[in-house]
Amino acid sequence: MLPSRLLRSTVNAAEISFFSRLSSQWWDERGEFAFLHQMNPVRMQFIRQKLLETACDEDETVSQNILKGLQVLDVGCGGGLLSESLARLGARTVGIDASEPNIEIAKHHASTDSRLSENLSYMHTSAESLLSQSRRYDVVCSMEVLEHVDNPALFLSTCAQLLKPSGHLFLSTISRTPLAYFLTIMMAENVLRRVAPGTHTYSKFIKPSELVEFFQSYGSCPWIAPSAAQPTRTEAEVRGIVYNPLSSSWNLAPRDAWAATECNYMFWVRKPAE
Amino acid sequence: MEVWDGISDARIHFSASDIGLDENTQGMSRITENINLQRGLLRYLSTMPDLHLIDKTKMTSIVREHEDAGGWPLVHLDNSKILRARLLIGADGFNSPVRKYAQIPSYGWSYDTQAIVATMFHSPRGPLQRPNTTAYQRFLPTGPIAFLPISPTASSLVWSIRPHIATAIMASSLSVLARMINAAYRLPHDSLQYLYNRILEHQNAGTPISVDEVIEEVEFRERAHGIDTTSAYSSSHTMENTVENQGVPPADSEMLPPLVTSIQPGTVASFPLRFNHTETYIGEGRGSRTVLVGDAAHTVHPLAGQGLNLGLADAECLARVINNAVLSGSDIGTHASLLPYTQERYFQNHKMMSVFDKLHKLYTTSFGPIVQARSMGLEVLNEFDTVKAAIMLNAGSQPRQNEASLRSTVFNLAGSALETASGVKKAADLTRGAVGSMVMNGIQQWMKTSRPGQSS
Numbered sequence: 001m002l003p004s005r006l007l008r009s010t011v012n013a014a015e016i017s018f019f020s021r022l023s024s025q026w027w028d029e030r031g032e033f034a035f036l037h038q039m040n041p042v043r044m045q046f047i048r049q050k051l052l053e054t055a056c057d058e059d060e061t062v063s064q065n066i067l068k069g070l071q072v073l074d075v076g077c078g079g080g081l082l083s084e085s086l087a088r089l090g091a092r093t094v095g096i097d098a099s100e101p102n103i104e105i106a107k108h109h110a111s112t113d114s115r116l117s118e119n120l121s122y123m124h125t126s127a128e129s130l131l132s133q134s135r136r137y138d139v140v141c142s143m144e145v146l147e148h149v150d151n152p153a154l155f156l157s158t159c160a161q162l163l164k165p166s167g168h169l170f171l172s173t174i175s176r177t178p179l180a181y182f183l184t185i186m187m188a189e190n191v192l193r194r195v196a197p198g199t200h201t202y203s204k205f206i207k208p209s210e211l212v213e214f215f216q217s218y219g220s221c222p223w224i225a226p227s228a229a230q231p232t233r234t235e236a237e238v239r240g241i242v243y244n245p246l247s248s249s250w251n252l253a254p255r256d257a258w259a260a261t262e263c264n265y266m267f268w269v270r271k272p273a274e
Numbered sequence: 275m276e277v278w279d280g281i282s283d284a285r286i287h288f289s290a291s292d293i294g295l296d297e298n299t300q301g302m303s304r305i306t307e308n309i310n311l312q313r314g315l316l317r318y319l320s321t322m323p324d325l326h327l328i329d330k331t332k333m334t335s336i337v338r339e340h341e342d343a344g345g346w347p348l349v350h351l352d353n354s355k356i357l358r359a360r361l362l363i364g365a366d367g368f369n370s371p372v373r374k375y376a377q378i379p380s381y382g383w384s385y386d387t388q389a390i391v392a393t394m395f396h397s398p399r400g401p402l403q404r405p406n407t408t409a410y411q412r413f414l415p416t417g418p419i420a421f422l423p424i425s426p427t428a429s430s431l432v433w434s435i436r437p438h439i440a441t442a443i444m445a446s447s448l449s450v451l452a453r454m455i456n457a458a459y460r461l462p463h464d465s466l467q468y469l470y471n472r473i474l475e476h477q478n479a480g481t482p483i484s485v486d487e488v489i490e491e492v493e494f495r496e497r498a499h500g501i502d503t504t505s506a507y508s509s510s511h512t513m514e515n516t517v518e519n520q521g522v523p524p525a526d527s528e529m530l531p532p533l534v535t536s537i538q539p540g541t542v543a544s545f546p547l548r549f550n551h552t553e554t555y556i557g558e559g560r561g562s563r564t565v566l567v568g569d570a571a572h573t574v575h576p577l578a579g580q581g582l583n584l585g586l587a588d589a590e591c592l593a594r595v596i597n598n599a600v601l602s603g604s605d606i607g608t609h610a611s612l613l614p615y616t617q618e619r620y621f622q623n624h625k626m627m628s629v630f631d632k633l634h635k636l637y638t639t640s641f642g643p644i645v646q647a648r649s650m651g652l653e654v655l656n657e658f659d660t661v662k663a664a665i666m667l668n669a670g671s672q673p674r675q676n677e678a679s680l681r682s683t684v685f686n687l688a689g690s691a692l693e694t695a696s697g698v699k700k701a702a703d704l705t706r707g708a709v710g711s712m713v714m715n716g717i718q719q720w721m722k723t724s725r726p727g728q729s730s
Contacts, residue, residue, distance in 0.1 A: 037610045
């Protein structure tokens with residue numbers, strides 16, 4: 001049973017019970033979530049690259065430990081794959097998930113690694129419930145979550161409100177294209193059975209252009225200038241991530257690579273400084 | 275580097291100049307004594323403040339932590355400390371305890387061969403000769419014998435030989451070993467076999483062979499083979515062969531290593547040769563958070579001197595993979611973090627190991643037609659400088675890195691490819707002659723070998 005405070009939110013009860021059943025497998029690298037384990041270094045690469053890039057633009061004294069000391073929120077942390085990596089690089093990380101078994105698994109796994117304790121904490125809650133707290137974050141990440149929530153627009157605006165001014169929002173999700181249907185649902189779930197059938201729902205996939213449009217019309221002060229067809233490099237960025245089955249690894253596609261964002265992609269947008 | 279066939283004397287010559295390196299100052303590869311390598315590494319490690327080196331301590335056991343606590347490997351030390359390892363790297367040699375802990379299966383076979391290693395002393399090369407910077411390797415049917423230069427008057431030996439002969443030679447005196455090394459580079463294989471038998475007879479009788487007897491036997495067999503006493507193939511003037519009385523060296527002196535005068539006591543050792551390759555380099559399941567490098571993962575025949583190189587390449591790759599994992603905040607003990615290491619090294623190692631294994635098998639036969647074929651192959655290969663350069667680059671030689679010289683290397687190779695065209699014609703002529711004699715020799719050899727078989 002979900003706590004009542006979660007019910008009026010973007011959390012989809014069916015999705016939560018689905019992932020709760022799989023929770024014990026989060027840290028089995030060869031199991032259900034093998035793809036996510038393999039994807040994690042690429043997510044971290046994109047996050048580090050983008051943070052370093054913006055820091056360099058602003059001529060700050062840039063250190064390689066760009067994440068050190070940042071307040072980071074990982075929404076829908078699952079077993080904590082990304083949260084642990086963020087914490088290891090020195091970010092003050094909070095992982096939240098609407099599934100209680102997920103949080104239990106994440107807490108237990110983090111407890112086996114003594115280096116994580118000072119930077120990492122987990123909470124069983126929804127993003128919406130955090131709005132009532134005063135704490136805001138330098139970076140909000142939500143990886144492979146957007147395609148599982150109800151009312152993605154509400155979810156995005158919640159994430160946006162959780163950011164400090166000039167904060168960074170990182171998302172990764174799947175585009176709504178025939179290719180994405182073929183690869184993520186037909187091949188991965190139904191043919192190769194690498195992912196549990198029912199993990200994804202095609203209609204919930206979101207195109208990169210829809211994310212850009214959302215932030216072009218968001219609030220009184222849009223995050224991306226509405227006039228331009230493409231967001232500038234300092235406003236937002238969409239990068240495809242492509243799976244190479246031969247080396248069983250994911251690669252971050254170059255900017256504007258042809259068709260790279262047709263399936264899995266990462267999205268970054270920055271909150272204006274007000 | 276000079277490499278030749280112990281039966282047919284077919285020869286191949288590898289030179290640093292083939293890949294655009296200066297023979298006198300750079301060379302194509304380097305022989306380093308283990309102690310220097312270790313000293314250099316220790317010096318480098320001492321510059322790293324975060325690194326703790328635990329010495330004078332032995333590992334007593336590796337056990338797996340309880341699953342609920344994380345299931346990490348716990349390394350118990352004999353000073354009653356326990357190390358909890360995020361990643362346990364098995365660089366612990368052929369009998370790797372880490373491999374046993376990780377339950378990584380390996381497959382392989384042992385060669386019926388023992389390697390004798392030693393440090394040899396010899397007189398310096400004369401003023402009319404190249405300095406002592408050439409390695410010599412003769413492929414005998416009992417295994418290859420390699421002479422690896424260390425200094426003008428010292429070189430290192432790796433002699434692969436049948437185990438019972440190795441035991442008998444090791445039981446004899448050091449001067450017998452020195453004489454036998456000289457003989458192994460110079461006498462035909464039949465005579466060597468006779469000498470081994472004499473040593474074995476003495477061994478079985480319980481009295482190791484005396485050096486005087488070896489000298490006498492060698493001299494007799496040199497006379498029987500018609501080896502001129504002024505030739506480099508003669509070992510009769512071994513001990514007087516100093517710079518002062520050497521004069522003009524024999525014409526064939528650079529075909530052979532210098533004559534060994536003595537063996538450094540305490541440097542002689544022997545070990546069995548094996549081929550071994552694990553099925554994977556990364557431990558999984560109950561053996562997770564482990565990874566193997568070097569001999570723990572693969573053991574090779576030393577005939578190409580590549581065992582250390584493979585291990586160093588492993589270490590370099592693993593360090594790079596771990597560095598990438600740290601940069602992305604990954605847990606370096608996980609399979610996903612280490613996978614690129616296996617992907618990069620496993621096939622590369624396997625390829626090299628297979629080559630060494632096939633070379634060993636090719637050269638331990640004295641069956642006529644195969645000897646003919648491999649000798650012809652070697653002679654032809656000797657004409658193809660481009661192919662030779664490729665072999666050297668694969669074996670770890672590095673051409674100079676700056677672009678201008680790289681270009682000149684490429685042009686040299688292209689030039690020598692043209693030269694090779696004439697070489698091919700030469701080789702083709704040689705082949706035409708050789709094929710005829712090969713068939714004849716093959717038949718004769720077959721008749722010879724099959725006759726005793728029929729009578730018995």
